Amino acid sequence: MGHNRYSNQYQKTSLVTAGKLDLIIMCYDKVIQSLHQVKLNYKAKAFEAKANALQKGLNIINELQSSLDCERGGEIAKSLDALYAYLTRRLLEGDLKEDLSAFDEVIHIMNELKEAWESIASSQDNHVDPRPAPEQGKLNFAQIAA
Numbered sequence: 001m002g003h004n005r006y007s008n009q010y011q012k013t014s015l016v017t018a019g020k021l022d023l024i025i026m027c028y029d030k031v032i033q034s035l036h037q038v039k040l041n042y043k044a045k046a047f048e049a050k051a052n053a054l055q056k057g058l059n060i061i062n063e064l065q066s067s068l069d070c071e072r073g074g075e076i077a078k079s080l081d082a083l084y085a086y087l088t089r090r091l092l093e094g095d096l097k098e099d100l101s102a103f104d105e106v107i108h109i110m111n112e113l114k115e116a117w118e119s120i121a122s123s124q125d126n127h128v129d130p131r132p133a134p135e136q137g138k139l140n141f142a143q144i145a146a
Helices: 002-017 020-043 047-066 070-097 100-123 141-145
Strands: none
Touching (some): 020 100, 047 070, 070 100
16 A cells, blocks of 8 residues: 555656656556556456546547647647547547457557657757646646556
């Protein structure tokens, strides 16, 4: 019990102090973790836990999508918007059809995106603004930490 309390506090502190790129990477990590849980819960026929894990992943993808600034982000933001919409559709289709390959596809895409963001973060030479994203388009930290 004590370990969980400290772990939760560490996660909350990490979210508050993380830079913008770190937050994006955390989101990808959480989506990937949630989708792995979905698959495990499907196999265990734990459908309520599966639904909760799927909803968590969908919520984070929705937060990523709603945080895009298509005016300043140009074509990259528009492409990410379309990709997030596709990922959402694939997850919903996979759930409806009980097609675990849809979850594998989304996990694969999310891993590739995460690696791209990690590459960007490492090439920034720690010159990334350490403050969280501005209020407009701000990611919902409660969704990520949960």
